[in-house]
Amino acid sequence: MDNKLKLDIYKKIILSRRLEERIAELIKAGQVGGFMHPGVGQEALQVAAITTLRPSDYMLYAHRGVAYWVARGIPIEKVLCDLAGREGGTDHGKGGVMHVVYPELGVLGASGTLGGCFPIAAGAGLSIKVKHEDKVVLCFFGDGTSNRGTFHESLNFCAVRKLPVVFLCENNGWAVSMSTEKSTAVKDIADRRHGYAMPGKTFDGNDVEQVFDAVNQAIKHARAGNGPSLLEAKTYRLWGHWIGDPDSYRSREEVEKHWRRDPIPIYERKLMDEKVLVESIKAEIDEDARVQIDRAIEFMQNQPSPNPESALDDVYA
Ligand SMILES: Cc1ncc(C[n+]2csc(CCOP(=O)(O)OP(=O)(O)O)c2C)c(N)n1
Ligand SMILES: [Mg+2]
Structure with a gap:
């Protein structure tokens, strides 16, 4: 990773965190009615992973956070319009943030029915293979x-057909x-790769470089025609799970412990030690994020609601 790439990742992580903080304020103040699963703590992983893609690649995001869209380069004012149900959104404000779709950058959306992403990813992979x-x-x-x-069905299918997923x-x-400990028999979910004879690994998702290296390697493996990976x-x-979640199912000690592993200060310290980041640039990046977000919120607030007569437009039938 060169210094430009490191700073670019850092900027996108900061923009994502600041945007989510503002979205939380807007929702709590009743200024937008949209629903949102915050990704605070997971931005480093989402940004570093997406940075390994080319603009022509496909991605399916999970339901948590804004960093996927920031990292992919979807204009943030469009995302805010999706959240607020305004015409200027990627889906004209009709689908909310669970349905941000941006085919120009291969963003195929998320599946509100969790697990729907796996067969969609397999289908996209199959289309790539069929069309060479x-x-x-x-x-x-x-x-x-x-x-x-659907996890089992899709991973097995992708492995058998050597699809680039x-x-x-x-x-x-x-x-x-529900804690993963209670719901899941294996300690490391990537261990399931052995059942599908595919490569993969478990790594620290709060460490930008570990994420970038692991995902980059798997993407190269897929691009070279060697098939899927499970990371x-x-x-x-x-x-909390959503903005407004009372979060009463976890101990405060547990949450506190993980705040000490917040990926942002970890990455900042690393970049400062490497002299890639200095206090003045850090302040500029923060201010730039604030300006971008202010502009995007103003754009969103000036957008109309979608026309009720357009409700059935874009519906595939
Ligand atoms: C099939 C299905 N079951 C339940 C839900 C409700 N639901 C939304 S998010 C969520 C938790 C998903 O947990 P995980 O996959 O670990 O993602 P996280 O929320 O932790 O990012 C659930 C149960 C859903 N959307 N779809
Ligand atoms: Mg989870």
């Missing part, structure tokens, strides 16, 4: 989602109020 395209698919999913039956589990320890990034959801 030079593309790959990156499919994010949570630890809880890994226990759906990288499955990346964001293991944040919880699925709403697992260990991370933690630092906020």
